[in-house]
Amino acid sequence: MGARESIRTAVRHVVPPAGLTRALAVQAMVFAIGHGLFQAGSAVFFTRALGLSPAQVGLGLSLAAGALLLGTVPLGGLTDRYGPQRVWVVCLLLDAALFATYPFVTGFAGFLAVVLALAVTGAATGVARQVYSINVLRPEERVTAMAYQRSSLNVGFGLGALISGLVLAIDTIWAYRGMVFFIAVVFLVTAGFVRRLPRLPEVTRPTEPMSRLAVLRDRPFMAVSLLSGLLSAHQTLYLTVMPLWILTHTDAPKTIIAALVLLNTVLIVLLQVRASRGADTASGAARASRRGALLIALFCVVLPISAQTRGWLTVVALVAAATLLILAELIESAGTWGLTATLPPAAQRGAYVGAFGLGSQVQFLIAPAGLTALGVSTGGWGWYPAAAIFVLVGLAIVPAVARAERTPRLGEAPESTRPVTPVP
Structure with a gap:
């Protein structure tokens, strides 16, 4: 009986409950099939096709x-003006056409025109x-x-990557x-899913609309955005820096x-669902972000051990380091969702969510080169100052969030509490 209950609990944390949460999860999976397929096969498509x-x-x-990077905040303003569902559907249709x-x-x-347009629609879709x-x-x-x-x-x-493997195996124009035609169809299907989701109630708007870039003047909020964005470096560490470290400083096989x-x-x-508990308030999200930062720092301390080991001990050290970084990603991601769900004002949520994403964009600009130079190019000692940086970010984010909570947001308006009802 205990084993059966454990299985049920595990299923509950993977399969979303019926209703709106499941509908949002289904559209996410359908969308990701197309996105994952293109991520895995795009390099070969661009060069071969x-x-x-x-x-x-x-x-x-x-x-x-x-x-x-330049368009995230203005595109978030479009979401506030025209409504997130309408912008979401239009951008998915544009993605399909592109x-x-x-x-x-x-x-x-021609390639540049399409890839730039897809970057713009992708940013607007995300917000x-x-x-x-x-x-x-x-x-x-929200966070769950x-x-x-x-x-x-x-x-x-994962499903998209599997399909990509079949395409790469066939290897014809x-x-x-x-x-890419299949991906276009996937985005059309996703647009159909989104269009059928419940319509949102109107949100009270300020009498004087806020400038689309005014959110950048909200310094307490932008400080949180920067700190949280720096913590999203776990993506760069996992997908770029750690593989380079494995290839250049360990005896582990490349297949690892x-x-x-x-x-x-x-x-x-x-x-992911279990790791998101307690992050549905600003203070809880801040503490989750701090835990994520400390786990990233611990990863930076454990990974260099793999350069001193041989054989299976190297594999064990790498799996231990990777597990720490995955846990950091799970917890820090929940912290990010909690912060974006609680700090922005309802009337300007698109602009604020777009501005929050600037922190991670800054990370993508500096982290690949910076963390590779610190961790890989130094031979290993640079991991320790990197760990210190993440500890400092983790210690700073809780008081930064507390300050942002105390500071009124620009253009703040009370959030509508009316229930959402599906459109027949």
């Missing part, structure tokens, strides 16, 4: 990242999806629902063209990198 050089692909993606044009792209200029989830759910449900969505996203990413990526996916699917 479009005939681009690796340098052209790298330049185009870097310019798209710059457009994403992916359908990929097979007809010729040359770098709109998050704002809708926050607005449509009760406060006590986002955790279910993230778990479902990872399932979708028509297979790659079929891949793929095994650790699989471990990450499995643990997120199984544990």
Whole structure:
């Protein structure tokens, strides 16, 4: 009986409850199938199907990242103006149209136009999806629902990667063209899911609309955004820096990198909901962020051990370090959701959620080079100052959130408490 109850509990933490939480999780999984498929197969598609050089692909993606950084806050303002559900659906339809044009792209200029447009729609989709989830759910449900969505996203990413493996095995131009057409269909289906979700109640707007960039003047909030964004470096550490460390400083087989990526996916699917407990308030989210920071610091201390070991001991050290970083990711992600759900004002939530994402964009600009230089290029001693940095960020984020809570938000208006009812 105990084993049966344990299985039921485990299932409850993976399969979302019926209703709106499950509907949001299902759309997340469908969307992630297309996104994961393209992530896994895009490099080969760009070079084989479009005939681009690796340098052209790298330049185009870097310019798209710059457009994403510049456009996040203004695009969040569009969500406030037109409503998150409408922006979400329109951007998914645009994504479908853009992916359908990929097979007809010729040359770098056409590729750049499509990839820049996809960066813009992707940024708007991310903000709109998050704002809708926050607005449509009760406060006590928000973080848990986002955790279910993230778990479902990872399932979708895994399915997309499997499909990508089939495409890469066939390895023909028509297979790659079929891949992007399939992705376009996935986004159309996702748009249909989103359109059928319950409509949101109107949120009270301020009489004088706030400038789309005014949120950047909210210094306490932007300080939290920066600190939380720096903690999202766990992504860079796991997918970029740790693999480089494994290849250059350990005797572990290269295949362990793929095994650790699989471990990450499995643990997120199984544990993300459990790890999100207690992060549904600003103070609880701040403490979760602090725990995540300290776990990242501990990872930075444990990983260098793998350079001093041999054989199976190296594998054990790497799995231990990876597990610490996965736990940090699980807990820190819950902290981020809690902060974005509680700190922004209802009337300007899109602009604030967009501005909150600037912290992670800054991390993506500085962390790959900075953490690689500290951890990998120094031979190992640089991991210890890196650990100290994360400890300091963790210690700073709790008082920073407390200060942001005490400071009125720009354009703050009371949040509507009317229940959300499905549209017949």
